[in-house]
Amino acid sequence: MARKATVLIDKELCKGCELCVIACPLEGLVLSDDLNLKGYRIVRLDTDKCTGCVNCALVCPDSAISVFREPKAAKPEAT
Ligand code: SF4
Ligand code: SF4
Secondary structure, three states, X not given: OOOOEEXXXXXXXXXXXXXXXXXXXXXXEEEEEEEOOOOOEEEEEOOOOOOOOOHHXXXXXXXXXXXXXXXXXOOXXXX
């Protein structure tokens, strides 16, 4: 299944609390070894199967995650 959404993580807002990691049903978010300017480890997306469920964005206490769903393909018109 192709990725259905793009997930953007504002690394300077992330504090590595991992709530989004727990919330993702695909276990698609992981804590990386990268640090932001405040010294927090930040999460990154580690799946190409994101469904765009938005769970991660909803639980993030710092609004660090934005989810952009891919538009659905148009259905062929009935003739
Ligand atoms: S819930 Fe938000 S602050 Fe916490 S690790 Fe995920 S992106 Fe970072
Ligand atoms: S939108 Fe859903 S499937 Fe995609 S990374 Fe966030 S919690 Fe996981």
